[in-house]
Amino acid sequence: MFRMKKRFTMLSALALSFSILAGCGSAANNNSASSAANTSSDSTTASNSASSSTPVEIQFYFTGSQNVKSLWDELTPMFEEKNPDVKVKLVYIPSGTGAQPTYDRIMAAKQAGKGSGDIDLYEDGLPFVTQGQKDDLWDTLSTSSVPNLAKVDSKTMEDVANLAVPYRSSAVVLAYNSEKVTTPPRTLDEVFDWIRQHPERFAYNDPSTGGSGNSFVTTTLYKDLPEDAIHSDDPAIEKDWAKGFATLKELGPYLYGKGIYPKKNQGTLDLLTSGEVDMIPAWSDMVLEQLDKGQLPATTKMQQITPGFNGGPTYLMVPKLSEKKEAVYKFLDFVLSPEAQAVMVKTMHGFPGIELTSMPQDIQDSFKGVSEGFRNFNVGELSKEINKRWQSDVAAQ
Amino acid sequence: MRKEVKMGIFGLCLVIPSFLLLSVIVVIPIILSFIESLRDEFGGYGLSRYVYLFTDEGMRANIVFTLQVTIVSCVIVLAVSYALAVYMRFSTGRLVDLIRKTYMIPIFIPGVIATYGLINLLGNHGWLSRWLLLFGGTLPRIIFDQKGIIIANLWFNIPFTTMLLSSALAGIPNAVIESAKDIGAGRLRIFFRIVLPLSYKTFLVAVTFVFMGVIGSFTAPFLVGPNAPQMLGVSMEQVFSVFQEREQAAAISFFTFLLCSLLGYFYIRSMVKEETAKA
Numbered sequence: 001m002f003r004m005k006k007r008f009t010m011l012s013a014l015a016l017s018f019s020i021l022a023g024c025g026s027a028a029n030n031n032s033a034s035s036a037a038n039t040s041s042d043s044t045t046a047s048n049s050a051s052s053s054t055p056v057e058i059q060f061y062f063t064g065s066q067n068v069k070s071l072w073d074e075l076t077p078m079f080e081e082k083n084p085d086v087k088v089k090l091v092y093i094p095s096g097t098g099a100q101p102t103y104d105r106i107m108a109a110k111q112a113g114k115g116s117g118d119i120d121l122y123e124d125g126l127p128f129v130t131q132g133q134k135d136d137l138w139d140t141l142s143t144s145s146v147p148n149l150a151k152v153d154s155k156t157m158e159d160v161a162n163l164a165v166p167y168r169s170s171a172v173v174l175a176y177n178s179e180k181v182t183t184p185p186r187t188l189d190e191v192f193d194w195i196r197q198h199p200e201r202f203a204y205n206d207p208s209t210g211g212s213g214n215s216f217v218t219t220t221l222y223k224d225l226p227e228d229a230i231h232s233d234d235p236a237i238e239k240d241w242a243k244g245f246a247t248l249k250e251l252g253p254y255l256y257g258k259g260i261y262p263k264k265n266q267g268t269l270d271l272l273t274s275g276e277v278d279m280i281p282a283w284s285d286m287v288l289e290q291l292d293k294g295q296l297p298a299t300t301k302m303q304q305i306t307p308g309f310n311g312g313p314t315y316l317m318v319p320k321l322s323e324k325k326e327a328v329y330k331f332l333d334f335v336l337s338p339e340a341q342a343v344m345v346k347t348m349h350g351f352p353g354i355e356l357t358s359m360p361q362d363i364q365d366s367f368k369g370v371s372e373g374f375r376n377f378n379v380g381e382l383s384k385e386i387n388k389r390w391q392s393d394v395a396a397q
Numbered sequence: 398m399r400k401e402v403k404m405g406i407f408g409l410c411l412v413i414p415s416f417l418l419l420s421v422i423v424v425i426p427i428i429l430s431f432i433e434s435l436r437d438e439f440g441g442y443g444l445s446r447y448v449y450l451f452t453d454e455g456m457r458a459n460i461v462f463t464l465q466v467t468i469v470s471c472v473i474v475l476a477v478s479y480a481l482a483v484y485m486r487f488s489t490g491r492l493v494d495l496i497r498k499t500y501m502i503p504i505f506i507p508g509v510i511a512t513y514g515l516i517n518l519l520g521n522h523g524w525l526s527r528w529l530l531l532f533g534g535t536l537p538r539i540i541f542d543q544k545g546i547i548i549a550n551l552w553f554n555i556p557f558t559t560m561l562l563s564s565a566l567a568g569i570p571n572a573v574i575e576s577a578k579d580i581g582a583g584r585l586r587i588f589f590r591i592v593l594p595l596s597y598k599t600f601l602v603a604v605t606f607v608f609m610g611v612i613g614s615f616t617a618p619f620l621v622g623p624n625a626p627q628m629l630g631v632s633m634e635q636v637f638s639v640f641q642e643r644e645q646a647a648a649i650s651f652f653t654f655l656l657c658s659l660l661g662y663f664y665i666r667s668m669v670k671e672e673t674a675k676a
Contacts, residue, residue: 132578206624208639257521260541261624274522388640395625 056327057087061102062123063094067289071347079334086327103128106137106319116319121328126378129164129315138163140317145329148336151354156313164315167335170285171311171374172215173302180278180338184303188223191305192247194279195254200381201278203256203268206395208387210265215310216281217390218377221245233380245393253395261395281309284370288349304373311374313353427654434648455625462626466543467611470550474607478555479600483592502558508616515549516540516621538664540621543595546628549617555608558603565599566592598671605664609657629653
């Protein structure tokens with residue numbers, strides 16, 4: 001009996017160790033299997049587009065916070081209902097986990113001669129549009145393939161050489177408690193003065209944890225620098241940041257908690273909600289959404305300064321080598337329709353990608369004063385350097 | 398086949414699964430990150446990442462801060478847990494029953510939620526400060542401060558440590574204690590001559606657990622800690638995903654590993670000593 005038992009234990013131990021070994025092996029196998037699947041799916045897509053009976057499935061990779069996912073979860077069924085011949089497969093990559101890898105995948109697929117790596121549509125910010133422009137990854141779009149592009153501001157399209165669709169945008173603005181602040185500052189210098197006159201009533205978040213704090217820091221650094229410096233990633237500018245960092249350091253003791261920088265964009269919004277501060281830099285869409293839900297007090301107002309904080313569109317890009325472009329164009333056209341844009345405004349409170357004049361009057365009114373005047377900072381790799389310097393020169397003081 | 402050989406093979410079979418698992422998820426990653434941490438900016442190999450770790454003022458402050466938080470947390474957690482465990486072992490009554498039933502609750506509350514609870518309770522405009530205000534007192538800054546991290550660590554670590562120590566104390570036979578009492582040993586004497594020596598080994602295990610848990614913690618320090626200095630876990634995340642300096646992050650993680658293995662060394666040494674003493 002004992003022997004039986006022992007044998008059994010021995011067997012199961014062996015089985016376990018083999019299964020672990022097999023696990024290691026199968027990871028490698030998976031790779032080759034999936035690449036095989038890739039090539040086979042390439043051939044199936046060819047047959048797909050030939051026969052229109054089966055719907056074409058496009059793979060849409062996007063990244064962002066939960067609200068971006070909710071938006072596409074709502075828009076995709078609307079689109080599929082109208083276009084039964086196209087299916088949109090959403091691949092959501094939570095922000096912070098892998099926007100770069102998605103780009104790298106498209107790039108790697110191109111270099112390996114494997115088309116677009118099964119990615120037919122990709123959503124991201126300006127840095128990736130310009131990077132893809134250099135790498136020649138994106139398809140050039142025109143009003144003949146996507147008619148609704150005519151509704152988009154032509155200057156915005158020129159900025160990206162027609163390689164991407166700006167389907168929504170938002171900007172960093174000053175959000176303030178209008179009960180305490182009657183005349184909000186209009187320029188950055190006025191903001192600094194306000195901070196000094198109202199100790200511990202202003203907060204910006206740790207710039208490495210959210211765009212609103214980051215924008216406050218970047219705007220301060222580039223305050224006295226040439227206007228076009230904000231579009232350059234030349235490291236030579238780093239020495240000119242010194243004055244800006246000195247200002248930020250000097251402001252430290254006047255900020256919330258004598259120099260506490262909450263984490264994440266939401267961190268400062270929480271402080272505004274609880275009344276611990278009266279003014280913060282914040283993303284317009286977050287403020288509008290939380291006002292709508294009643295999370296922020298109704299007395300909260302927004303003000304853009306001149307020259308403006310960072311802001312800009314989020315873009316949709318079509319990889320040049322995608323084989324399902326016709327279907328993707330249909331989808332893009334739908335996204336830019338006033339109907340879809342209205343959904344976007346309602347769920348995400350972003351500024352519409354198409355010109356406001358194409359939108360209903362009430363939506364036009366809600367964006368008065370904040371949907372313009374922002375600037376598009378595009379300093380590339382330098383923003384990492386800014387975060388690093390901020391950590392050592394401002395936070396650690 | 399001889400019996401010893403058979404037994405040897407049997408033993409190996411039992412060890413292989415855990416050994417494989419250990420090497421795939423622990424040993425190999427450690428070696429890889431050590432190699433990674435040796436790469437300098439110019440693609441060569443050297444100790445420059447470690448030099449930075451100890452010469453950069455901010456980094457040095459982070460290390461000191463982390464060790465401070467860890468040691469203070471360890472001392473308080475173990476003192477509270479041990480007291481609680483001893484109390485539950487040797488006392489009876491309704492209060493003890495209540496503690497026994499409820500002390501494990503924090504284990505079942507997700508870390509992020511507990512941390513937000515703490516922020517709401519202890520924050521600048523939290524409940525506690527509002528109550529204090531009624532009596533004219535003010536709360537010192539707890540959230541966004543070292544104190545906040547330590548309090549969060551107490552919340553996370555006390556239940557499990559108490560559980561560990563309770564089981565060790567439950568293993569002390571009543572007969573031993575009663576016979577000591579019979580020959581006239583006082584309470585303190587019983588504690589220091591019998592209870593402490595018999596639970597000392599588990600105490601060491603608990604120290605190791607708390608130390609490693611605290612030194613590598615991320616959620617609470619990220620949410621309630623100050624901007625600078627940071628706990629090593631928070632700094633590691635920042636260096637890795639914000640500054641995108643993988644090599645530097647690898648160096649920090651390897652250094653954290655060294656700190657942990659130092660403690661592990663003392664723990665294993667005391668275990669081995671005991672084994673040889675028995676044999």
